Amino acid sequence: MEARIDIIEKRLKNIKRIISVASGKGGVGKSLVASSLALNLTRKGHKVGLLDLDLYGPSSHIILGLENYNFPDEEKGIIPPKIDGINFISIVYYTEDKPSPFRGVDISNIIIEILAITQWGELDFLIIDMPPGIGDETLDVIRLVKKSEFLIVTTPSKVSMGAVNKLLKILKELNLPIIGIIENMKMKNSKLVKDSILKMDLKYLGFISFDHNIEEAIGDTDKLLKSVFMKEFNKIIEKII
Amino acid sequence: MHEWALAESILTTAVNAAKKEKIKIIKEIVIGLGELQQVEQDIFEFALGELIKDQEEILKDVKIKIISEKSNFVCNNCQNHWSFDDLKKGINEDESEAIHFIPEVALVHSRCPKCGSPDFEITKGRGVSILSIKGEK
Numbered sequence: 001m002e003a004r005i006d007i008i009e010k011r012l013k014n015i016k017r018i019i020s021v022a023s024g025k026g027g028v029g030k031s032l033v034a035s036s037l038a039l040n041l042t043r044k045g046h047k048v049g050l051l052d053l054d055l056y057g058p059s060s061h062i063i064l065g066l067e068n069y070n071f072p073d074e075e076k077g078i079i080p081p082k083i084d085g086i087n088f089i090s091i092v093y094y095t096e097d098k099p100s101p102f103r104g105v106d107i108s109n110i111i112i113e114i115l116a117i118t119q120w121g122e123l124d125f126l127i128i129d130m131p132p133g134i135g136d137e138t139l140d141v142i143r144l145v146k147k148s149e150f151l152i153v154t155t156p157s158k159v160s161m162g163a164v165n166k167l168l169k170i171l172k173e174l175n176l177p178i179i180g181i182i183e184n185m186k187m188k189n190s191k192l193v194k195d196s197i198l199k200m201d202l203k204y205l206g207f208i209s210f211d212h213n214i215e216e217a218i219g220d221t222d223k224l225l226k227s228v229f230m231k232e233f234n235k236i237i238e239k240i241i
Numbered sequence: 242m243h244e245w246a247l248a249e250s251i252l253t254t255a256v257n258a259a260k261k262e263k264i265k266i267i268k269e270i271v272i273g274l275g276e277l278q279q280v281e282q283d284i285f286e287f288a289l290g291e292l293i294k295d296q297e298e299i300l301k302d303v304k305i306k307i308i309s310e311k312s313n314f315v316c317n318n319c320q321n322h323w324s325f326d327d328l329k330k331g332i333n334e335d336e337s338e339a340i341h342f343i344p345e346v347a348l349v350h351s352r353c354p355k356c357g358s359p360d361f362e363i364t365k366g367r368g369v370s371i372l373s374i375k376g377e378k
Contacts, residue, residue, distance in 0.1 A: 003369055
């Protein structure tokens with residue numbers, strides 16, 4: 001008998017809001033949005049956790065500039081290490097950032113284990129950096145993290161919107177709370193995303209322009225906070241908190 | 242000591258399962274301890290004992306039995322089977338400690354001893370589980 005699921009609700013009970021940053025498509029900037037959101041909210045004085053659930057391709061630690069993968073401290077579970085003030089949990093503490101060839105059953109087991117043993121304590125926000133698509137991780141978050149709201153990221157591309165629409169349809173079908181959709185890496189005027197979102201009766205939160213200098217801010221949180229990306233994203237953040 | 246968190250998970254699950262079955266007093270919980278997770282049994286039992294003291298009436302007479310389970314791995318590529326003792330030969334102390342926290346990272350830190358594939362399954366002895374619960378209605 002699975003012995004770890006029943007404790008998860010207790011582990012998350014002192015967290016006011018849980019926001020899963022998701023997309024149907026990879027490469028649209030989910031991790032940058034999730035990490036920047038956690039950083040922005042922390043600098044605004046909130047208590048914030050960030051959980052990277054992209055187990056094959058974790059990226060939040062790269063964006064935050066984490067270089068040592070020491071095990072988190074233990075105290076009746078594991079205590080998220082503070083990275084730039086963010087309570088941060090990622091599989092990289094245990095994989096040393098090596099390739100992670102997990103199958104579906106392993107993914108579910110890892111997610112359950114992390115949720116069952118992490119002592120988040122009191123938080124204003126827990127941000128979950130999700131992998132792309134509607135596979136195991138998304139289904140497990142829906143199944144196990146009942147309080148989660150979904151913040152969806154897309155790019156202004158028909159290909160990206162094709163996959164994102166599928167995720168949105170599933171979330172709507174299950175009556176899950178969708179905060180809204182962010183159009184990231186916008187390069188020219190186009191109503192593709194906005195029209196498609198409004199047609200689904202969902203909230204279009206705004207766009208973030210393609211920031212040509214963002215690569216220089218990866219791994220450097222001070223530069224990230226001062227970036228054009230963050231300036232534009234901050235306007236969206238003000239709408240959702 | 243994340244054994245505490247695991248012990249707490251076991252008791253919460255057992256109490257919820259018993260309540261669903263309308264059991265008023267849980268008499269026995271049999272816990273399986275998979276070898277791969279390398280749970281320190283002394284600490285685990287101590288945590289269970291301390292947690293039971295603070296729990297509801299339903300657990301006041303409970304007896305805990307712990308059954309250790311050997312681990313087994315099967316390669317999806319060449320169908321080779323191997324044990325935790327075999328697996329331990331190929332990993333260092335830090336990798337072993339990582340597996341203690343998240344048993345699936347065995348797939349990250351080790352390979353099939355016969356063909357070198359990372360595509361293998363943990364078929365037995367992964368971690369903690371509840372094998373049975375007995376009680377009175």
